[in-house]
Amino acid sequence: MSSHDKYQSHGDSHSSAKAPDEGAYIFLFFLIGFALSMVVGWGVFPTLLYSKKHQPFDFNHKQHLQIVDNGCQSCHFFRTDGSFSGSPRLAQCVGCHNEMQGQSESEKAFFEQYVVQGREVPWLVYSRQPDCVFFSHAAHIHGAKLDCVTCHGHMAASENLKSYEQNRITGYSRDLWGRNISGLKHNSWDRMKMDDCAECHARYQVVHDSSVQTGRDACFVCHK
Amino acid sequence: MKQTQIHNEQPPRRYGMAIDVDKCTGCGSCMVACFSENNVPFKQDETDKLLSITWMRVYQLTNGKTFPHTEVAYLPRPCQHCAGQHEGHSPCVSVCPATATDYSADTGIVSQIYTRCFGCRYCMGACPYHARYFNWWDPVWPDGMEKYLSPNVSPRMRGVVEKCSFCFHRYQMARDKAYTEGGRKVQEAEYQTACAQACPAGAIVFGDLNDPSHAVNQIVKPDAHNHYKSGNPRAFRLLERLGTNTKVYYLSSREWVRRSGDNYRADEQPGMPGAAAQHG
Numbered sequence: 001m002s003s004h005d006k007y008q009s010h011g012d013s014h015s016s017a018k019a020p021d022e023g024a025y026i027f028l029f030f031l032i033g034f035a036l037s038m039v040v041g042w043g044v045f046p047t048l049l050y051s052k053k054h055q056p057f058d059f060n061h062k063q064h065l066q067i068v069d070n071g072c073q074s075c076h077f078f079r080t081d082g083s084f085s086g087s088p089r090l091a092q093c094v095g096c097h098n099e100m101q102g103q104s105e106s107e108k109a110f111f112e113q114y115v116v117q118g119r120e121v122p123w124l125v126y127s128r129q130p131d132c133v134f135f136s137h138a139a140h141i142h143g144a145k146l147d148c149v150t151c152h153g154h155m156a157a158s159e160n161l162k163s164y165e166q167n168r169i170t171g172y173s174r175d176l177w178g179r180n181i182s183g184l185k186h187n188s189w190d191r192m193k194m195d196d197c198a199e200c201h202a203r204y205q206v207v208h209d210s211s212v213q214t215g216r217d218a219c220f221v222c223h224k
Numbered sequence: 225m226k227q228t229q230i231h232n233e234q235p236p237r238r239y240g241m242a243i244d245v246d247k248c249t250g251c252g253s254c255m256v257a258c259f260s261e262n263n264v265p266f267k268q269d270e271t272d273k274l275l276s277i278t279w280m281r282v283y284q285l286t287n288g289k290t291f292p293h294t295e296v297a298y299l300p301r302p303c304q305h306c307a308g309q310h311e312g313h314s315p316c317v318s319v320c321p322a323t324a325t326d327y328s329a330d331t332g333i334v335s336q337i338y339t340r341c342f343g344c345r346y347c348m349g350a351c352p353y354h355a356r357y358f359n360w361w362d363p364v365w366p367d368g369m370e371k372y373l374s375p376n377v378s379p380r381m382r383g384v385v386e387k388c389s390f391c392f393h394r395y396q397m398a399r400d401k402a403y404t405e406g407g408r409k410v411q412e413a414e415y416q417t418a419c420a421q422a423c424p425a426g427a428i429v430f431g432d433l434n435d436p437s438h439a440v441n442q443i444v445k446p447d448a449h450n451h452y453k454s455g456n457p458r459a460f461r462l463l464e465r466l467g468t469n470t471k472v473y474y475l476s477s478r479e480w481v482r483r484s485g486d487n488y489r490a491d492e493q494p495g496m497p498g499a500a501a502q503h504g
Contacts, residue, residue, distance in 0.1 A: 078404055080404075081397070081400070081401050082397070082399075082400035082401030082402070082403060082404040082405075083397065083400055130339075131378045131379070132337075132338065132339045132378040134393070134396050136396065136399070136400050136403070137400075138399075138400040138401075138403035138404050139399075139400070139403050142403045142404055142406075142407070143403050143407060208330070209329070210328045210329045210330035210331075211326050211327075211328065211329075212311070212312030212313075212317065212326065212327040212328070212329055213312075213317060213320075213323050213326045213327070214323060214326075218326050218328045218330070218335060219323070219324075219326055219335055219337040219340065220326065220328055220333065220335035220337070220389075220392055223335075223337050223339070223378075224376060224377060224378050224392070224393050224396065
């Protein structure tokens with residue numbers, strides 16, 4: 001007991017003598033650590049987490065929209081069974097691109113590698129949801145009368161295709177989680193996680209009440 | 225900008241099945257159709273049937289008599305989609321701690337969300353029909369078979385429970401078509417399960433039990449005021465006295481088949497007061 005007291009008093013006098021210096025060092029060490037973790041968390045990790053892939057060739061939405069008659073639905077349309085076609089298939093492109101349209105590099109790549117050889121273009125779909133998700137375009141376009149911009153942003157005005165970033169862990173497109181690492185959302189199309197679906201459904205009071213467990217949306221509405 | 229839901233304007237649906245045991249030949253087409261429709265995983269060695277995953281399973285029943293009085297019947301068993309004593313009180317739904325399985329008041333279908341399930345298997349213990357199966361392994365498809373998988377059904381992973389969904393993805397697709405055509409009702413022929421379509425004997429009839437225009441309603445004649453008990457004297461439900469209020473009805477003209485639907489005492493008759501009419 002007495003020896004313990006001695007150590008205790010010794011330690012106290014020691015620390016009180018050097019306290020100002022040590023405190024500064026500790027604070028500096030904390031600051032450096034804090035700054036480093038910020039750099040790693042906000043800069044290094046997101047860069048490592050997402051792999052960048054390029055589309056097979058560039059595509060100009062704006063230019064195409066000036067030519068077609070029916071807006072987005074000219075190429076992205078509903079099939080007669082109510083399902084949504086998504087990215088157009090080669091057969092639709094060939095309607096106009098049965099010969100070279102212009103001399104751009106992208107057109108050349110498209111024509112020579114896909115049209116001539118009859119291969120489908122392996123587009124990387126920014127908005128592809130995980131396999132367990134059932135998203136009904138019909139319910140949102142025909143039922144809720146939403147426009148494309150609400151979820152897909154101003155794709156119609158884009159002149160180039162951005163690079164496709166894939167999460168190396170999940171394999172999903174970065175556009176689902178959102179480009180903003182802080183998770184802040186400015187536009188309705190910034191990200192499309194389940195919470196974002198729920199947020200919009202709650203805002204417009206389109207909450208199904210079919211779930212007996214929760215009294216809210218049943219999982220089987222949007223999952224499969 | 226309130227957007228009204230098309231579903232909520234219509235009376236709730238109650239999808240169910242009538243299976244005529246007297247018509248069933250035990251061929252197993254329904255099981256095969258179910259396997260391929262729902263991407264049900266299988267192993268190289270399926271000899272241990274306790275580990276086999278069979279959303280739809282055909283059981284063989286015998287009357288236990290010796291020749292020449294022996295009779296055999298086959299009983300296909302999908303998930304019974306229990307409603308319970310008050311709608312939505314299915315044995316599995318009420319025990320799930322993860323809300324991974326749920327009862328839809330809209331369709332009466334008991335759902336199973338694989339990404340939400342964490343594999344405690346409480347529901348398997350609660351299910352009186354052994355309709356739920358656990359994935360002990362990740363599915364391994366023979367080379368090239370991934371190309372034959374249905375893109376409309378999400379394959380399951382190791383560690384989750386799965387079961388028959390009444391081919392819910394077909395309902396989702398039928399509803400998409402109905403939306404495109406002005407938000408009309410889903411027609412009877414547009415939403416049929418794979419097993420019902422595959423049955424060569426036509427023993428399985430599927431549809432909305434609440435819609436008098438559907439064949440299943442006309443066969444079953446369910447009494448909505450008495451826990452949907454069938455008005456058809458040929459009809460019975462499995463373990464009806466548990467009060468599970470299932471949506472799969474079986475039909476047979478043979479009394480011993482109807483008796484095999486529940487554990488009756490020797491002196492007890494199905495349909496007698498205190499037997500099938502009693503609810504626990």
